[in-house]
Amino acid sequence: MPVRELLARTGSDELTEWMAFYQLEPFGDMRADLRSGVIASTFANANRTKHAQVFTPEDFMPYLDRPQPQTSARVNVERFKAMFSHKVKNKVNKHG
Template sequence: MRHLLADIDSDELTEWMAYERVTGPLGPRRTDVLHGIHTAVVANTAAAKGRKAKPQDFIPEWDQTRPPDVQQMLATVRTVTAALGGTDHTIRR
């Protein structure tokens, strides 16, 4: 951040922020969004009728301030699997 602020003044940084608002996110976040869109399209081609995935379902949250909650991750996978009409083979019958 220090290097960025040494090379770019606040006017230019504000212009880049405005540009990003118009064109969408830049850098790695944009790549995550584009992959989320692509993955949702692919998933929806195989989804049961009426069950549609959203790009947000496939975009990771990069919050490194807390350890991952394994139960929450499993719940998310089960939700997406159900939304796509899949079968949860981890449930013993």
């Protein structure tokens, strides 16, 4: 619904309650992306090489502002590819 309609239909007390609820239990795309990041980082960490850097959920949320430039989406893709390269090489060596 448009903001004007929301403000016309919702009192400030109810709007304040929703804002407080959001502080306790966030909802929406950001929360959903974080859940997806948890799943992706769990998968990536379960399959990473012994000495590879640990993935975090935020590594799979490339739109977040980051203080370090090396944590760009491109870097994460390269890390992810490198994580599986040993499995691909081993498979090729065994069969080829």
